[in-house]
Amino acid sequence: MVDVVENLVEARARIDAACARVGRDPGEVELLPVSKTHPDEAVRAAAGAGYRRFGENRPQELARRTAALGDLSLSWVAIGRIQSNKAKLIAEYAAELQSLDSVALAEALERRLAALGRRLTVLVQVNTSGEEAKAGFQPEEMMDAVAALSRFPHLDVRGLMTMAAHTSDATAIRHSFATLRSLRDQLQAVHGPRISALSMGMSGDFELAVEEGSTCVRLGSVIFGARPNPA
Numbered sequence: 001m002v003d004v005v006e007n008l009v010e011a012r013a014r015i016d017a018a019c020a021r022v023g024r025d026p027g028e029v030e031l032l033p034v035s036k037t038h039p040d041e042a043v044r045a046a047a048g049a050g051y052r053r054f055g056e057n058r059p060q061e062l063a064r065r066t067a068a069l070g071d072l073s074l075s076w077v078a079i080g081r082i083q084s085n086k087a088k089l090i091a092e093y094a095a096e097l098q099s100l101d102s103v104a105l106a107e108a109l110e111r112r113l114a115a116l117g118r119r120l121t122v123l124v125q126v127n128t129s130g131e132e133a134k135a136g137f138q139p140e141e142m143m144d145a146v147a148a149l150s151r152f153p154h155l156d157v158r159g160l161m162t163m164a165a166h167t168s169d170a171t172a173i174r175h176s177f178a179t180l181r182s183l184r185d186q187l188q189a190v191h192g193p194r195i196s197a198l199s200m201g202m203s204g205d206f207e208l209a210v211e212e213g214s215t216c217v218r219l220g221s222v223i224f225g226a227r228p229n230p231a
């Protein structure tokens with residue numbers, strides 16, 4: 001059994017140390033535990049340590065967790081690729097969607113959110129690694145995509161998200177993160193300081209991400225242990 005609480009403390013200390021190395025305020029960096037595929041008891045343990053927001057990649061799981069853990073008043077952050085036909089589940093159960101990767105999905109979400117009278121915080125996913133299998137807008141499409149999203153009053157665009165290249169080459173990983181930060185700076189120049197979030201960094205690369213300006217690291221295996229099956 002992994003000790004979820006101990007892992008949270010250790011990961012938080014590594015985030016804080018990375019902040020110290022580059023002179024950042026650790027209060028700017030959220031540790032988002034990614035609970036996908038792990039049992040509800042593991043989420044309860046993290047909630048007991050004070051964590052309230054959890055990352056999940058399957059819309060159906062957001063609904064199931066909301067019911068199973070309804071006594072804890074947690075918020076669910078969707079981080080996986082979402083088919084437009086699952087927009088209703090996201091609109092209903094997610095507090096935030098970090099993986100917005102098409103205007104068609106935004107349109108489907110807007111319709112569902114309007115019907116429910118809810119708003120949703122979204123981050124726009126950008127493919128900074130050039131890997132074809134990765135979701136997200138191309139860096140050069142990002143400005144137009146964000147401009148298009150202003151048509152949707154129930155979506156609150158707060159920043160960008162990326163997944164770095166799947167490689168052990170630290171230079172390539174840093175390049176992904178630096179690209180996202182520079183895109184965020186370009187967005188802020190046009191749309192103002194509210195678009196500030198940079199969700200970047202996972203178990204294998206979160207310290208580099210923090211050094212490059214991440215405001216949210218999404219940590220799965222380093223907190224909850226290896227996933228039982230790929231997800």
Ligand SMILES: *Cc1c(COP(=O)(O)O)cnc(C)c1O
Pocket residue numbers: 034036057079080163202203204218219220221222231
């Ligand atoms: C699963 C997942 C994570 C967490 O991955 P780990 O490497 O286990 O930390 C982060 N972000 C996204 C988008 C994911 O799908």
